[in-house]
Amino acid sequence: MLTNFINAYSSMNIVYLLEGLAITIFVSVISIIGSYIIGAILGIIRYIKIKYVSAIVGFVIDLIRNLPLLLIIFFVYFGLPNIGLKPSSVWATIISMIIFESAMLAEIVRSGILAVDWGQMEGARANGLTYSQAMWHIMLPQAMKKMIPAIVSQFISLIKDTSLATIIVLPDVMHNAQIVYGQNTNYIIPMFLMLAVMYFVVCYALSLLSRYLEKRMA
Amino acid sequence: MISIFANYGPDLLLGLGRTLLCSVIALFFSLIIGSMFAIFETTPIKFLRVIARIYIEVFRNIPLLVITMFFYVVIPLTFAKVDGFTAGTIGLTLYTSAFIAETVRSGIQSVNSGQMEGARANGMTFWQSMRLIILPQAYRYVIPPLGNQFINLVKNSSVLAFVAGFDLMYQGNVIASNSLDTINTYMAVGVLYLVITMPLSYYMRHLEKKLA
Amino acid sequence: MKKIIRYIGVMATLCAALVVLTSCGAKPLSEQNVLNNAKSTNTITWGVKADTKLFGLMNIKDNEIQGFEVDVAKALTKQILGPKGKAKFVQVTSQTRIPLLTNGNIDGIIATMTITKEREKQVDFSNSYFDAGQSLLVKKGSPIRNVQDLNKAGTTVLGVVGSNSVENIGKYAPKAKVLQLSDYAQALTALKSGQGDALTTDNGILFGMAIENPGYEVVGGSFTNEPYGIAINKGQTQFKGSINQALKHIEKTGEYNKILYKWFGNVQGFNYGEAKR
Numbered sequence: 001m002l003t004n005f006i007n008a009y010s011s012m013n014i015v016y017l018l019e020g021l022a023i024t025i026f027v028s029v030i031s032i033i034g035s036y037i038i039g040a041i042l043g044i045i046r047y048i049k050i051k052y053v054s055a056i057v058g059f060v061i062d063l064i065r066n067l068p069l070l071l072i073i074f075f076v077y078f079g080l081p082n083i084g085l086k087p088s089s090v091w092a093t094i095i096s097m098i099i100f101e102s103a104m105l106a107e108i109v110r111s112g113i114l115a116v117d118w119g120q121m122e123g124a125r126a127n128g129l130t131y132s133q134a135m136w137h138i139m140l141p142q143a144m145k146k147m148i149p150a151i152v153s154q155f156i157s158l159i160k161d162t163s164l165a166t167i168i169v170l171p172d173v174m175h176n177a178q179i180v181y182g183q184n185t186n187y188i189i190p191m192f193l194m195l196a197v198m199y200f201v202v203c204y205a206l207s208l209l210s211r212y213l214e215k216r217m218a
Numbered sequence: 219m220i221s222i223f224a225n226y227g228p229d230l231l232l233g234l235g236r237t238l239l240c241s242v243i244a245l246f247f248s249l250i251i252g253s254m255f256a257i258f259e260t261t262p263i264k265f266l267r268v269i270a271r272i273y274i275e276v277f278r279n280i281p282l283l284v285i286t287m288f289f290y291v292v293i294p295l296t297f298a299k300v301d302g303f304t305a306g307t308i309g310l311t312l313y314t315s316a317f318i319a320e321t322v323r324s325g326i327q328s329v330n331s332g333q334m335e336g337a338r339a340n341g342m343t344f345w346q347s348m349r350l351i352i353l354p355q356a357y358r359y360v361i362p363p364l365g366n367q368f369i370n371l372v373k374n375s376s377v378l379a380f381v382a383g384f385d386l387m388y389q390g391n392v393i394a395s396n397s398l399d400t401i402n403t404y405m406a407v408g409v410l411y412l413v414i415t416m417p418l419s420y421y422m423r424h425l426e427k428k429l430a
Numbered sequence: 431m432k433k434i435i436r437y438i439g440v441m442a443t444l445c446a447a448l449v450v451l452t453s454c455g456a457k458p459l460s461e462q463n464v465l466n467n468a469k470s471t472n473t474i475t476w477g478v479k480a481d482t483k484l485f486g487l488m489n490i491k492d493n494e495i496q497g498f499e500v501d502v503a504k505a506l507t508k509q510i511l512g513p514k515g516k517a518k519f520v521q522v523t524s525q526t527r528i529p530l531l532t533n534g535n536i537d538g539i540i541a542t543m544t545i546t547k548e549r550e551k552q553v554d555f556s557n558s559y560f561d562a563g564q565s566l567l568v569k570k571g572s573p574i575r576n577v578q579d580l581n582k583a584g585t586t587v588l589g590v591v592g593s594n595s596v597e598n599i600g601k602y603a604p605k606a607k608v609l610q611l612s613d614y615a616q617a618l619t620a621l622k623s624g625q626g627d628a629l630t631t632d633n634g635i636l637f638g639m640a641i642e643n644p645g646y647e648v649v650g651g652s653f654t655n656e657p658y659g660i661a662i663n664k665g666q667t668q669f670k671g672s673i674n675q676a677l678k679h680i681e682k683t684g685e686y687n688k689i690l691y692k693w694f695g696n697v698q699g700f701n702y703g704e705a706k707r
Contacts, residue, residue, distance in 0.1 A: 016490045065366070066415035068373045070387075071408040078401055078529045086535075104366055111362030111426075115328065149324035150363035153278070153317050157370060160281045169480075169521045174281075178613065179488045182481035184642055185615040189291070196284045203279035287616075294623040302609065302625070380616070382609035382625075388591075391525065392610060395592035398528050398552040 008190035020176030031097035039105025064103035112147035152210035233389030252318025277316035302381035325356035365422030477522035477536040509676030524592025545659040555659030562632035563652020576650035588626035
């Protein structure tokens with residue numbers, strides 16, 4: 001058993017896993033940035049209730065966030081070629097992640113704004129601020145503070161969900177671990193343990209950041 | 219897609235039932251365990267806070283598949299035999315409870331701390347004020363993110379497919395490999411997931427309106 | 431009530447949208463001639479496994495897929511396109527191989543795919559390039575010696591999703607319960623933790639596992655014939671013809687045997703003399 005661990009953690013295998021981890025982080029960071037921006041916009045659109053637009057946006061958000069991510073990855077990877085785009089597995093994953101996570105974030109942003117006392121808006125308007133000024137300077141900063149834990153939880157899910165893209169052969173850390181234990185089936189438990197450690201380090205760093213932000217904004 | 223339903227309907231329904239069963243069990247227990255650790259994290263007792271912190275950080279930052287595989291392959295080597303469905307349900311419960319704990323904690327903390335002080339000043343114990351004053355308000359804040367977590371839970375139950383738990387995704391994999399019609403199979407599977415998640419998200423929205 | 435109607439409406443719209451999407455997704459590639467395309471680009475793209483020992487396995491050192499099937503594909507490419515022809519390899523999984531083929535990302539699948547009637551409804555197969563047989567892997571000292579021993583209620587057999595060996599168990603041992611895991615390593619690990627009594631798949635793969643795990647042995651001989659074929663899109667008769675011709679040629683020149691010996695010559699329990707052509 002112990003020799004399995006020693007052999008499985010050869011420097012070559014670890015480097016190979018780290019290469020995969022780099023892909024995981026790359027895909028995650030781009031998806032986080034993209035979905036944060038799009039999700040915030042969609043959430044605000046949904047909150048401020050523009051006639052028809054908000055209803056349609058709301059319906060699409062509900063639809064997307066209720067679908068399994070795997071299915072969205074499949075759609076993007078095998079559907080886009082039909083309209084002339086052939087994304088690589090990396091970009092197919094990023095596109096799917098942004099589509100899915102924006103919908104999840106929109107819901108969080110909307111609820112965050114809802115949780116801010118409406119009196120604040122009225123107070124701000126009474127003091128002569130326009131609606132958008134009040135939204136931008138008064139409502140959103142407070143909503144942000146309330147939303148941080150939920151948003152960070154969602155981003156932690158996002159990082160781990162990138163592993164679903166192994167199905168379209170994204171060379172991420174999960175895929176590379178599978179390749180390593182394909183060399184020798186005895187490496188499977190050591191590889192799963194190493195996966196746990198690697199994901200933990202990345203995700204825990206994110207959760208520490210969340211704690212820090214929460215404290216600073218309090 | 220229609221031919222998939224026609225040819226493999228019973229298998230898909232069986233999978234749907236398993237997914238539903240696993241989700242209901244995991245939802246029930248993860249809500250209880252999650253709320254418990256959320257309260258632990260907001261108590262004045264430092265020991266409980268540390269325990270809760272460790273629990274949340276461990277289970278939320280490790281991939282669900284790893285937790286499930288641990289129960290499926292490591293536990294049977296030393297302790298009792300655990301089948302795929304049980305291993306998957308336990309893994310899913312532990313994993314989701316950590317996310318729920320974090321969500322509920324943020325809800326509790328966003329309730330004005332003056333409320334707790336006021337309740338305590340009126341002679342209520344910590345648990346009474348938590349149960350009667352703080353938690354009802356906290357749940358109102360956290361219903362939308364909690365809804366997200368419930369939907370995640372239903373979809374994450376697809377981890378059962380990795381440990382032969384005969385859930386919807388497992389049946390989907392099997393059907394896709396038998397029919398070789400991958401895209402249509404997974405679309406059928408997607409529609410069946412929507413059958414569970416759509417009512418769930420409408421119910422959460424309804425709850426949110428009712429409590430607001 | 432209004433909510434329920436709205437819900438049904440949503441589901442109906444969704445189903446309609448999905449049907450529309452699938453129907454435009456089914457644009458056939460059959461109007462194009464894969465062989466001519468390959469000749470003009472001087473490249474054939476093959477879908478191969480990257481996690482299966484001996485057949486197709488990613489080499490971590492140089493990130494190249496190596497194995498028996500990869501070498502056969504290289505030899506076939508040289509035969510079809512001439513000595514300067516290039517073979518490109520794309521890693522496939524059991525879930526993606528067919529969509530990748532029908533979308534035209536790959537020209538052929540050479541990934542431990544057994545020729546079966548069911549599969550022939552969806553794709554065309556070349557002649558067989560390897561004759562595998564299904565066998566069983568059990569813990570040494572297990573009472574299970576052959577496939578008949580499995581045919582008892584309470585027996586659990588482990589297999590891998592997407593392989594037709596699990597279907598065969600349904601025929602040979604209908605009373606056994608079958609669990610399908612996602613890859614061979616996971617299935618073997620499940621066997622080790624007592625989640626099943628035997629692991630079944632093609633013998634070539636099982637021999638590889640038995641070498642790594644001295645506590646386990648292959649039993650029961652091969653109780654089925656599993657001829658592996660190269661899957662190509664329906665309607666590509668010219669391409670299929672040239673693959674079969676090339677295959678016949680490398681079998682005649684002894685190149686096939688050389689490749690077979692390179693990968694299976696030293697595998698314990700594998701009968702090279704019987705498998706060579």
